[in-house]
Amino acid sequence: MWFRKDLKKDARAMLKHNYWRMVALCLLVALFAGEANQMLSLVRAYVGARPEIEAEQEAGTGLHQKTNSEVVVDILKQLGYEEYQSAGVSATQGVLAGIVNGIGQAGSFLFGILNVINQFLFHDSVAAIFIILLGLLIRFIYWCFVGNVLVVGKNRFFMETVTYEHAPVPRMLFIYRVNRAFKVAAAMFMRGFFLLLWMLTIVGGPIKYYTYYMIPYIVAENPDIDWKSAMALSKRMTSGHKWRMFLLDLSFIGWDILNAFTFGLLDLFYIVPYKNSVRAQLYQRQREQVIREKCPCWEMLDDRYLFEEPAVIPEEIPSEKIDPELRMLEYPVQLFKIPEEKRREWMEAHYDRPYSLRSIILLFFTFSIVGWLWEVGLHMVQAGEFVNRGTMFGPWLPIYGSGGCLVILLLRRYAKHPLVTFGLTVLLCGVVEYGTGWYLEVTKGVKWWDYTGYFLNLHGRICAEGLLVFGIGGCAAIYVIGPALDEKFKKIPKKVQTALCVILIALFCSDIVYSHFHPNTGNGITQPAAEKEMQSAAAGATIAGSAGGGLMIPGVRVDFGEVSGPEKTELQVWG
Structure with missing residues (x-):
């Protein structure tokens, strides 16, 4: 028998040892899994107010080619789902928010990409519907093999922290590392499928939600289990406890109300990790009861070291994972019945390496060109048109190249401390972006970007979510991208490297001179500062x-x- 008070007490103890890891993992799962457990989110689409379309319809021209999102909404309205017309409207501005909304639902980001394809390749409504169905198929595959699998990996992380003081964030990829993604995806799909069917009965939906409650935890313990056995085990584990489980979920309502006054920050930094810790504790209690009573299929709960430390520490366990009291600090992955696949060598690239001048120049142009492609591609997705972004006319944005190279040259010495590296990367990129924006406004009287209205922005030149993206990208440049590209550049003959650097520098300098007198401005690129103030x-x-x-x-x-x-x-x- 378990009690809510005991579960929450033990969960708070778990938070003390793994707090920041739990917060980071929950954030990553929220970004990449989105509403992975809600199958009905497959049919949600983003649609904004479009006055020009309404004007055409009132005029009866009939010339407007509907976008994919609009066709989806028309179909849903014909089926009686008019409420989906306003689904998915972003709560915040920004690139990160757009990506999250696009991942979390079949929304603007995914359909924006498909709209570009549709505009270039197709012109009739039948083709548009085909593109929509393709989008739904992509969303379904993502839901099955990414969203659901990451949710199971998250559960595995929290289950390990019940017994062990530390758990690495990469544990969220546990299912992929043991090469059981298809089996887990099948079990989670059947759970979602049966839940969807029961939801149609109205009354049966909430009951079966708790009947299948333990399936994501069961497959996290034993990825080899078949979906029928997982369902049978979950049914047995929740039998006679559904009402108490409902009351357990209901007991968090005070936290949820308080979260409304923190604009969701409390949810991210405490409530979500706390709830997941409580549920992991609940699974442990129910698991012990099933094993003790030897219920059907109980022998499939066979990960003995998940909630029980090894009596003897194996020799292959690294010493840094053992505390002075001879206790295991982390789950012994070496003792799991399914061996993990070896990590790819490129993930272990030596980041504290000397970079040659040729390599730095090539890295600068690589980052600049990739940044240009990102900005141009993003604008095409959002606006459906090509616009040459940036102050220059060539296919490069030097602010990306400068930021990437500065991060690698100045901060790689701190790479042994990831959190320090991330903080310094955010600071350095913020200084570069703010300084560049200030210089362009003062010298040109024009803004090439403006974060006014974004969360935690400074004079519209930098904002919190932009710096978060730059921080993640900068760390990726230090640990993975920079070393990997440097290895590729070393395979190019030095004479070819030198010639390539000279050509790129010559073109770049010519662009600088020309752009100084004739900067790249125009619709969708820049805006006078006075006009920018009218944004609000x-x-x-x-x-x-x-x-x-x-x-x-x-x-x-x-x-x-x-x-x-x-x-x-x-x-x-x-x-």
């Missing part, structure tokens, strides 16, 4: 000025309507 204006607001043209800013489109007075015009803003 509400729809229908009036401003002084003259009519004409349109204005593009990240995530917002602004059109100037007809002149309504001698010195006034109407400004319309929509997402």
Whole structure:
């Protein structure tokens, strides 16, 4: 018999030993798994207000080619799911938020990519529907083999922390490392499938939710178990406990209410790790009861070292994983019945290496070109058009190259301390981005980017989520990308490297000179600072000025309507 008070007490003890690891893991699973357990999210689509479409429809022109998201909504409305018209609207601005929304649901990011394909290759509604179905298929595959598998890996992490003081964040990839992704995906799919069917009965849905509650934990312990046995075990483990499990979930309602006043921060930094710790404790209690009573299929719960430390520490266990009291600090993966696959050698590349001048130059242009491709590709997904981003005319954004090279040259000496490296990377990239933005505004009187309205922004030149992305990218450059590219560059003959560096530098310098006198500006690229201040204006607001043209800013489109007075015009803003 278990009690809520005991579960929560033990869960809080777990948090003390692995707090930051738990927070990091929950954040990663939220980013990449999204609403992985909600099968109905497959049919959600993002649609914003589109006044120009409404005008065409009212005029009866019939010339507007519907986007994939709009066709999805039309289909759903015909089926009676009108509420999905407003599903998926982002709560925050920014690239990171867009990616998260796109992963968490069949939304703007995925359908934006498919819209680009549709605009270039197809022109009829039948082809558009085909693209939509392709998008749903991609989303379904992602849900099965990434989202669900990562959720099981997360459960494995929390289950190990019940007994062991430490658990590495890469444990979320446990299922992939033992090469059991297909088996786990099959079990999780059948769980979702039966839950969906029971949801149609209304009453049976909540009951079966708790009946199948333990399946993600059972397959995390034994990835070889078949889905029928996992369901039978879960049914036995929850028999007679469903109401108490419901009350356990309900007991977190106070935390959920408090979370509303913290804009979701409490959820990230405490509630989600806390809930997962409590559920891992619950699984341990129910598992012990099933084994003690020798219920059907109990012998499949065969990971004896998951909740029980080895009596004798094997010689192959590294000494850093053993404390002075001869206790295991981490789960002994060497003793698991399924051997883990060896890690790829490129993941073990030596990051504290000397870089030649030729390699640094090539790294600079590689990062600059990749940054340009990222910016251009992102704009194509969001706006459906090609725009040459940046201050220059060549296919490069030097701010990415400068940031990447500075991070590698200045911070690789701190690479033995990942958290310090991440913090310094965020700081360095923030200084580079803020300084570049300030310089361009002062010298050119134009903004090439503006984070006004983003969470924790500074003068619109930098923002928290942008720095988070740069921090992750900078660490990737230090630990993986830089060493891997350096190894590739070393295979190129030195004469060829030198010639390539000279050509690139010559083209780059020519672009610098030309762009100094004729900077790359235009619709979707830049905006005068005075106009940028109007970004926060509400729809229908009036401003002084003259009519004409349109204005593009990240995530917002602004059109100037007809002149309504001698010195006034109407400004319309929509997402």
